[in-house]
Amino acid sequence: MFSYLDYENTDGLAKTIGNIEGTKSLVNSGTKVKRLSATKDEAKNIKDIFAQKNVYTYSDRKGTKEVLNALDSPKILHLSTHSFYGKDDKSNVDSLLKSGMALSGYNNFIAKEDTRGIMTALEFSNLNLYHTDLVLFSSCESGLGNIYSSEGVYGLNKGAKLAGAKRVISTLWSVDAIASLKLTNSFYKYLKENNMKGYANALRETKKEMIKEGYAPFYWAGFVENGID
Numbered sequence: 001m002f003s004y005l006d007y008e009n010t011d012g013l014a015k016t017i018g019n020i021e022g023t024k025s026l027v028n029s030g031t032k033v034k035r036l037s038a039t040k041d042e043a044k045n046i047k048d049i050f051a052q053k054n055v056y057t058y059s060d061r062k063g064t065k066e067v068l069n070a071l072d073s074p075k076i077l078h079l080s081t082h083s084f085y086g087k088d089d090k091s092n093v094d095s096l097l098k099s100g101m102a103l104s105g106y107n108n109f110i111a112k113e114d115t116r117g118i119m120t121a122l123e124f125s126n127l128n129l130y131h132t133d134l135v136l137f138s139s140c141e142s143g144l145g146n147i148y149s150s151e152g153v154y155g156l157n158k159g160a161k162l163a164g165a166k167r168v169i170s171t172l173w174s175v176d177a178i179a180s181l182k183l184t185n186s187f188y189k190y191l192k193e194n195n196m197k198g199y200a201n202a203l204r205e206t207k208k209e210m211i212k213e214g215y216a217p218f219y220w221a222g223f224v225e226n227g228i229d
Contacts, residue, residue, distance in 0.1 A: 001055060002063040003043035003080040007033050007106040007117065032107045038177040039080040042138065045185045046078065049192055063104040065116050065123070073131035073164070075196075078184075082106070083139035085155055095146035096122035099155035101139060121145070121159035130164030134199055134227075136187075138180050143170035143224055157226070167199050167227030179219035183210065200225050 040059075047055050056074075058067050063081075071077070079101065086098040097120050105117035129135065137143075137156055145155020152158065157170045169187075186209055190202035203225050210220045 001043060001046060001057045001078040001080075002059075002068070002103070003046075003057065003078070004035065004037075004040040004059040005063040005081055005102070005104045005106075006035060006060045007082075007102055007104065008035070033082050033102055036080070036082070036177055038181045039138075042080055042181045042184055045181070046188055049185070049188045058104075061104045065103055065119050068103065068119060069127065071127065073128050075131075075133050077129065077132055077135045077165070078138065079136065080138040080180075080184075083137060083142045083156060085141050085144040087144070094122055095148075095154035096120060096125060096159055099142075099145050099159070100124075101137070101142070101156065121154070121156045124156060124159035125162035127163040129160065132163075132165045133196075134167045134169065135160040135163075135165045136169040136184070137171065138175070138184055140171060140174040143172050143222075161227070165227070167225060169199075169203065169223060169225045172222045172224060173218075175222055176219055179210075179215060180223075182215075183207075183220055183223060186210070199227075 043057050043059060047057065058064075082102040084100055084102075100118055100120035100123075103117050103119055105114065107117070108114035109117045137160075142156045143153070145153045145158060147153055155170075157168050160168045183206055186206040187202050190205045191197075191199065194202065203223065207220045207223075
């Protein structure tokens with residue numbers, strides 16, 4: 001689990017934009033991002049739910065590209081961070097280079113083009129996830145990307161599938177950090193209650209619960225699951 005990451009660089013070379021904690025979107029390249037405080041609670045809740053399981057958390061400055069690259073097909077890979085999709089990028093570069101996520105030290109990428117703090121969808125596709133049941137991107141617009149008629153959407157979602165993940169949960173728009181905390185907490189509870197089976201059903205039951213509690217579709221409908229259930 002990658003959560004509550006420290007994106008900060010220490011040399012102050014990049015300008016800081018306003019507080020963006022309300023959503024988890026990487027606004028655009030060239031802007032610093034701030035730590036998402038709600039993800040600290042998200043990580044704690046997930047660890048509490050799976051108290052008897054091996055849950056490894058990479059937070060603060062530990063959630064780096066090197067650590068992510070070294071993972072050997074975890075059962076579930078949960079990533080709570082900022083993500084991006086360059087929808088206005090009309091260049092001919094590989095579409096998987098136009099989507100990605102921020103990792104620990106991302107702001108060093110902004111200041112000094114240090115790529116250890118960023119992972120593109122293309123890089124994500126090279127991970128070893130062939131025995132991974134689920135990749136959950138708890139981040140904005142992680143389900144977006146360039147669309148190809150014969151191949152579907154090329155973004156982080158596609159990168160995870162190419163890496164071997166059986167299922168992916170991603171988002172179609174900017175998600176509210178507090179609502180996503182509620183959603184992921186309920187999702188993993190339903191999943192555990194069903195002995196780690198029925199991922200699509202766990203997400204469906206979570207959405208039904210949020211509807212009953214009065215959450216508008218904006219807060220839950222953007223989370224979508226695809227893959228083999």
